[in-house]
Amino acid sequence: MKVAIDARKLHDFGIGTYIRNILRQLARIDRQTEYILICQPRDRELSLSLGDNFRVEVDSSPPYSLREQISIPWTLVRTRANMLHEPHYVLPPLAVCRSVVTIHDCIHLRFPQYLPNRAALAYARAQMRSAARRSDRILTVSEASKRDILEFFDVPPEKITVIYNAIDEHFATAPAQQAIQRVAERYQLQDKFVLYVGNVKPHKNLERLLDAFHLLRQTPGLEGVKLVIIGDEISKYAALRRATHRYNLHKFVRFLGFLPDETLAIVYRLAGVFVFPSLYEGFGLPPLEAMASGTPVVTSNVSSLPEVVGDAALLVDPTDPVAIADAMRRVLTDPALAAELSAKGLARARTFSWEQAATRIHAIYQDVGRS
Numbered sequence: 001m002k003v004a005i006d007a008r009k010l011h012d013f014g015i016g017t018y019i020r021n022i023l024r025q026l027a028r029i030d031r032q033t034e035y036i037l038i039c040q041p042r043d044r045e046l047s048l049s050l051g052d053n054f055r056v057e058v059d060s061s062p063p064y065s066l067r068e069q070i071s072i073p074w075t076l077v078r079t080r081a082n083m084l085h086e087p088h089y090v091l092p093p094l095a096v097c098r099s100v101v102t103i104h105d106c107i108h109l110r111f112p113q114y115l116p117n118r119a120a121l122a123y124a125r126a127q128m129r130s131a132a133r134r135s136d137r138i139l140t141v142s143e144a145s146k147r148d149i150l151e152f153f154d155v156p157p158e159k160i161t162v163i164y165n166a167i168d169e170h171f172a173t174a175p176a177q178q179a180i181q182r183v184a185e186r187y188q189l190q191d192k193f194v195l196y197v198g199n200v201k202p203h204k205n206l207e208r209l210l211d212a213f214h215l216l217r218q219t220p221g222l223e224g225v226k227l228v229i230i231g232d233e234i235s236k237y238a239a240l241r242r243a244t245h246r247y248n249l250h251k252f253v254r255f256l257g258f259l260p261d262e263t264l265a266i267v268y269r270l271a272g273v274f275v276f277p278s279l280y281e282g283f284g285l286p287p288l289e290a291m292a293s294g295t296p297v298v299t300s301n302v303s304s305l306p307e308v309v310g311d312a313a314l315l316v317d318p319t320d321p322v323a324i325a326d327a328m329r330r331v332l333t334d335p336a337l338a339a340e341l342s343a344k345g346l347a348r349a350r351t352f353s354w355e356q357a358a359t360r361i362h363a364i365y366q367d368v369g370r371s
Contacts, residue, residue, distance in 0.1 A: 001369045004036040004081040004097075006072065008063060009088060010043055013199055013232070015104065017285060018141075018165060019087050025358030027051045033365070036079050038072065064123070068092065083369055085361075089124075091131035098368050100361075101135040103128065105282025105303075106148040107203060114202045129153055136368045139361065141165050141283040142304035163360050164308075165283045166352040171265050171292045183266040187256065193226035194328055195271035195295070197264065197286045198278070200231040200240070205277045205300075205318050207243050212277070212324035214247040219329050225252070230267065232258045268293035273331040273338070276300065277318040284308050288352060291345030296338045298327040312344035 007023065009015045026035065027050040035054045039046055047054040057075050061068035073094035076084060083098040084091075091101050108115055108124040115121050132138060132153040138160045140146050146160050184190055194213060198204055206229065213227045227249070229240075244253045259267065268274065274290035276299040287299045287309055297313035299305050306315055314327040331338050 001083065001365070002034045002036060002079065002081045003083045003085060003365055003369075004038060004057075004076055004079065005085045006087060007037045007039045007043065007046070008059060008061075010039065010046070014285065015088055017168065018102070018104070021166065021168065021354040022087075022358050022361060023050060023054075025354050026362060027054065028355070029359060030362055033362075036075070036081055038075055063088070064090065069094065083365060085365070086131065086135075089128045089131050091127075091135055093130065093134070098371075099135045100137045100139060100364060100368060101131045102139040102141075103132065103145065103149055104141050105145050105280070106152055107280050107282070109152050110148065110280055111203050136371065137161060137364055139163055139364070142307050144304035144307055145282045161360070161364060163357050164352055165285055165288075166354040166357060167285065167289050167292050167349065168261055170261055171268070171289045172349065173265075175262075175266050175269070180266050180269065183263055184270055187267070189228070189267065189270045191224065191226055192222075192272045192332065193228050193270075194332075195228050195230070195267065195274045195290070196276065197230045197268070197274070197289070198276065200229070203279045204231075205279050206240055208318065208321050209275060209277050209324065210240065210243040210247065210249065210253070211321035212275075212328065213253070214249065215321060215325035216328050216332075217249075217252065219333070222329065222332060225272075225332065227253045228256060228267070228271070229253065230256045230259055230264065265289075265293060268295050271295050273298060273328055275324065275328060276305070277316070277324050278303075278305065279318055281305055281308075287313060288349055292349035294342045294346055296331045296341035297345055298324065298331065309345075310348050312348035313341065 007019050010019050031053055037056045038059050039056050041058050041060055044056050044058050047056045059071050061071045069092045072092045076095055076097055084095050085100045087102045089103050112121045132155050140162055143162055146162050217223055244250055268290050274295045274297050276287050278300055280303045284305050287297050290297050299313050300318040301315035316323040316327045
């Protein structure tokens, strides 16, 4: 059997983590299936790190473009692939082989106001509907996302399989003390700080996080606490800068932009509390990464986040800055609570495994292939 996997989003947040880890685990458990990786030109050497049964087909088509609607099916024809796995919601209509599609979430349909225009909403709705209808199997990453798919699309529940995400291995590996000290000095993280990691987009709710952080600093003893925000494209979200200056927080809020995973794993461990007040997540990897690092977590009580963190985090109403501030204050001022959340988080993170995820995905490939 020849399975084509669209890996053009290999370097993205979220979906990129999904693709990288699934490929790594498939290479460990399966030396028989021939895998065809549809990649960007910069990833033409990807197969060298995976195995002899992996090969790369370069495709420079941008995601969400008209060009990919032609180039992906043409690659399937040229390589005689039996199956296509699209790890996002775009399944080209001309792809006539068996197909598996991963729909991580329905955020574009749940929060259409965050899309740039009506055309983008129409495109997302049409592509997701087509992928849900035409694919042989739908994968998703949480029960919450499965409920959303069933709400928006007329598909049978048995067509959808929930397979949880997990974390990159280095987040669960304790770094050397020298490396920790080096990162702390380079980024000036010796003082107590609150940490946010993730995309910098409107539904991540970072303006309310700044509101909550302003309230937190009114607590005696926490006047000097810092907020560190890590995420790409910060410059495109001008409202964050305005909120920072509105509260005169420019000395206390730091925007570090993108960090390599090895550095990020250390920053998690240096934080006093990790806060993730997102309004919607298909899964929510950053809270899991923080828990695997032993960092106490405060996160939202909506969408998939309670499903992911269980009882290992403090859950808050993400629309209430007072509640977010109070949860941060509790963790930062109560060492016993922080230690309890840290221990629970470490145990919770160990229940998620990319090996288990890839094993289940491989079994679905086999099942769909036999059908």
